[in-house]
Amino acid sequence: MLHLYDTATRKVRELALREPGKVSIYLCGPTVYGPPHLGHGRATLVYDVLRRYLEWSGLQVRLASNVTDIDDSIINRANKEGRPWQDITTSCESVWFEAMAKLGVARPTDVPHATEYVDEMVEMIGQLVDIGRAYATEDGVYLNVSSVEDYGLLSNQKLSDMLEGGGDRDVFGAENKRSPADFVLWKLAKPGEPSWPSKWGDGRPGWHSECVVMSLDLLGEGFDLHCGGMDLKFPHHENERAQAVALGKRFANHWMHNGFVVDAEGEKMSKSLGNVDNLLDLMEHYDPRAYRMLLLQSHYRGPVSVGKDNIEAAEKVLAGFDSFAARTAGVADATADAEVLTKFREHMDNDLDTPGATALLFDTVRRANAALDANAPELAGLVAAVREMCTAFGLVLVAAQEVPAEIAAKAAALDAARAAKDFAGADALRDELKAAGWTVETTKAGTTVRR
């Protein structure tokens, strides 16, 4: 069974399932106010691989991932551009899911929106106020953090230490809160801002409430796994958890966080810094699968730098894999080599050791290629194992594309020239095909072209 590092206990431990055969996962999704950046891409890819691996393992995965469609960033952009905030959220959301589809990230089983859960949030905040864990001020409702027993568990910080910290960002409601650590649950609307009714006044929910309400609603108490980027650990996840704890609810059983994407200088890629290399650009310039490949070769918890060299190397890997897929396209499905799959599971179950699993994939591809060359009996089992691993990774290999008739004709002409020992003619045809962007592979069986 899968063992994963758990942020709350700071240990790698078995992912215990509340219900045998079923996994419930909550993944913090995007705030839809701009194009997805590389960090979003990493997070979704990491959890897509997790999901596919679990499904491949025969588990039924329920993956709920929210869309935050009400937030200050959205309002700010709407004001700046003078258009309705819903314009921003709907267009950004479709851009998001188009990008995810292009990346090969499967759509979550549930995609709740914050705006669909405002009533439930108001209800929950009301309960927190009623039990004295939250309080209203002139500008909103805040959670009394000091009332939460083990606040700081996820971030591994003591409340007192955090209070001494010197964060230099603006803190909403700083002047009204009882304690600087308290965070806002409900923000009263200023004139012209989108708002929903509540007994404290019209307003909108604070960021951390939606995930509590939605995860508990869709997945129920004590769901299996809560995921997100490392930067969400604090404050977001800490504050989600604080609300659940304050309510006396069992929240996530296991917490998983993926590492940052860093730039060439090793600094975090951050949308708040504005140095976004966005995901759309990346996918426009490179094979979208290359990002997945690159991430598979690194461990999800470590930082990863995404750069030209990296991505191009990943593309070359894919070229080799595609070539493999093409030359083994005719190999019929068979029972996968059991030894390979056992090793594969060992790697993956060990805190999602995709680098090790990837090394195994390379090794298996190499062995299968050798088996193909040697016409050896183990071929089918190895090819099947490669196909299985790719499925578990969500990696789609491209065996062959549509080849236009004129290109196919040239390939045939090339073979004819070779057969006639007209090598100059054959070379000329090959150069033409290559110039047109095709990879030309000539084997005993004839010439094939791929893009």
Added chain:
RNA sequence: GGCGACGUGGCCGAGUGGCUGAGGCAAGGGCCUGCAAAGCCCUCCACAUGGGUUCGAUUCCCAUCGUCGCCUCCA
């Protein structure tokens, strides 16, 4: 100030108290090929620095240097 991550060969990137040490990309050599491509085989071989523990450390401990993250609305 508090908490944390990291420093591995040309590049990327795993991992481990010792049989010598993934993998990928790049490079070089070979097989195959009319020549290529693809594939296969081989080569190149590292653990920031200084101490310490140890029979033995890249791996454990300490220190130093360097890089980075978080400390209340960033995946």
